[in-house]
Amino acid sequence: MKLTRIFKPYSSKEKSLVLHVGMPKTGTTAIQGFLAHNRKNLIQQKIFYPECGVPINQHTALVKSIASPLFDWVHFNDAIDQIDANQYVLNILRTCKTNGCNKVIVSSEYFWASPAMQSGPSHHTPSVENFNYIGRFISSCHKLFSAFDKVKVIVYLRRQDEWFDSFFNQQLKDGFPIPSTDELLNGVKNYLLYHANLTIWAEYFGKENLVVRNYDYLPDRDVVKDFVKIARLRSQSLSQPMKTQDFVNAKLSRKSAALMRQAIHMKLDAELQALLRQVLQGLSPDPSNSNHKREYTLFDPDFYSSVLALYNEDNKKLSDDYINLDLTNSSKMSAISQDEEKNFISRKDETEDLIMALLKEIEKTSQR
Numbered sequence: 001m002k003l004t005r006i007f008k009p010y011s012s013k014e015k016s017l018v019l020h021v022g023m024p025k026t027g028t029t030a031i032q033g034f035l036a037h038n039r040k041n042l043i044q045q046k047i048f049y050p051e052c053g054v055p056i057n058q059h060t061a062l063v064k065s066i067a068s069p070l071f072d073w074v075h076f077n078d079a080i081d082q083i084d085a086n087q088y089v090l091n092i093l094r095t096c097k098t099n100g101c102n103k104v105i106v107s108s109e110y111f112w113a114s115p116a117m118q119s120g121p122s123h124h125t126p127s128v129e130n131f132n133y134i135g136r137f138i139s140s141c142h143k144l145f146s147a148f149d150k151v152k153v154i155v156y157l158r159r160q161d162e163w164f165d166s167f168f169n170q171q172l173k174d175g176f177p178i179p180s181t182d183e184l185l186n187g188v189k190n191y192l193l194y195h196a197n198l199t200i201w202a203e204y205f206g207k208e209n210l211v212v213r214n215y216d217y218l219p220d221r222d223v224v225k226d227f228v229k230i231a232r233l234r235s236q237s238l239s240q241p242m243k244t245q246d247f248v249n250a251k252l253s254r255k256s257a258a259l260m261r262q263a264i265h266m267k268l269d270a271e272l273q274a275l276l277r278q279v280l281q282g283l284s285p286d287p288s289n290s291n292h293k294r295e296y297t298l299f300d301p302d303f304y305s306s307v308l309a310l311y312n313e314d315n316k317k318l319s320d321d322y323i324n325l326d327l328t329n330s331s332k333m334s335a336i337s338q339d340e341e342k343n344f345i346s347r348k349d350e351t352e353d354l355i356m357a358l359l360k361e362i363e364k365t366s367q368r
Contacts, residue, residue: 014102017148018231022109025166026156026215027223032057032107034224037241045234048101050092053081059108066140067115085144113191126190135200142204153205158215160192160311161304169251172260175273181303188310195317212322256280257298
């Protein structure tokens with residue numbers, strides 16, 4: 001049976017969908033936490049932010065259910081719920097009808113470049129086959145969301161050098177080793193070819209329905225405030241959740257990241273790694289202090305320039321078609337120099353040195 005027949009009794013030209021598609025590492029957790037915290041308040045505005053199983057607060061289970069017929073999510077199958085996508089949208093429309101809602105918000109960073117981005121390295125190349133997978137997924141999304149009269153797709157992007165630094169900082173916190181710079185610079189990743197991906201989204205949803213934002217240059221650097229404005233939510237009746245997630249997603253300083261690398265290399269017990277991560281996050285500098293910017297960089301300065309060179313052609317097209325973005329400037333990322341490191345003084349230095357000495361002792365003991 002065609003989806004239009006299934007959804008027809010619940011369809012209305014008054015219903016619109018705000019589809020927040022990521023990308024990862026652009027404040028998606030903060031946006032989703034804010035929306036989940038305000039579910040009841042949003043209902044009062046006739047806006048529905050539906051629940052969607054595990055993981056909570058977001059709609060990754062829906063993404064998985066759309067993508068699964070196309071591709072096996074080898075890294076995520078056990079962690080994410082499997083649902084019936086058609087039935088899920090049907091339930092959303094029923095709830096909207098019951099509560100008089102005329103707008104729905106769906107959010108998951110895994111919509112971006114799915115299912116290629118969630119698969120192994122061979123699916124990260126910019127091959128025709130891999131982009132066909134992405135295109136088939138977006139086509140399935142377009143078909144599924146045909147019940148809505150209007151769909152606005154919102155995506156936040158960040159410059160590739162900034163994205164690499166943030167993503168692999170998170171990988172270290174999660175206890176995963178990170179690739180060498182040679183591996184990272186061995187060809188472009190399809191999910192970081194922003195213009196190429198947006199072209200596919202525009203093909204199905206219309207370029208006029210894409211809202212593309214530069215995460216690194218938001219007003220007040222507040223992604224939640226920006227999303228509220230773009231999605232046309234009435235902020236007066238919405239409240240901020242407790243900002244515990246700020247600590248959860250806090251980046252590690254360069255020195256702390258080196259300690260986590262050593263702990264991972266030593267294959268330290270998972271519980272000890274988690275404890276170490278908490279301690280190191282607490283020691284990392286305040287990210288709102290621009291003087292500490294370079295402490296967050298994981299790689300040498302030449303790496304960041306090389307990253308931007310890889311994506312220069314696609315970024316030029318991006319700037320031509322989306323004038324609110326300019327990702328083609330020279331890299332502002334730079335690693336802290338040895339001279340500056342010698343002169344850098346903070347209360348955390350002594351503690352980090354103590355942790356380093358402790359890790360060395362643990363390694364010696366394990367080798368006996």
